[in-house]
Amino acid sequence: MYPYLIIKRNYMDSRIYLFAINSEKNPLKSYIVRIELGKYVKASCSCKGFAIRGNCKHIKICMRKIRCNKKIQ
Ligand SMILES: [Zn+2]
Structure with missing residues (x-):
């Protein structure tokens, strides 16, 4: 499972990231992950596990990719 950064934007004091990440079981499937880093951390994913x-x-x-990759911080 490799996360591809689609877009990063700054909104007021927050950084908002959108990633596409492929499914572990089905390589034809991928999910969208949205992470907002600001005063609070908000994250969501389009997978079933997150919905449940x-x-x-x-x-x-x-x-982890955001933390370890200085270029996208
Ligand atoms: Zn997910």
């Missing part, structure tokens, strides 16, 4: 549990591994992977 409110959290998922795709968000974790994208958060």
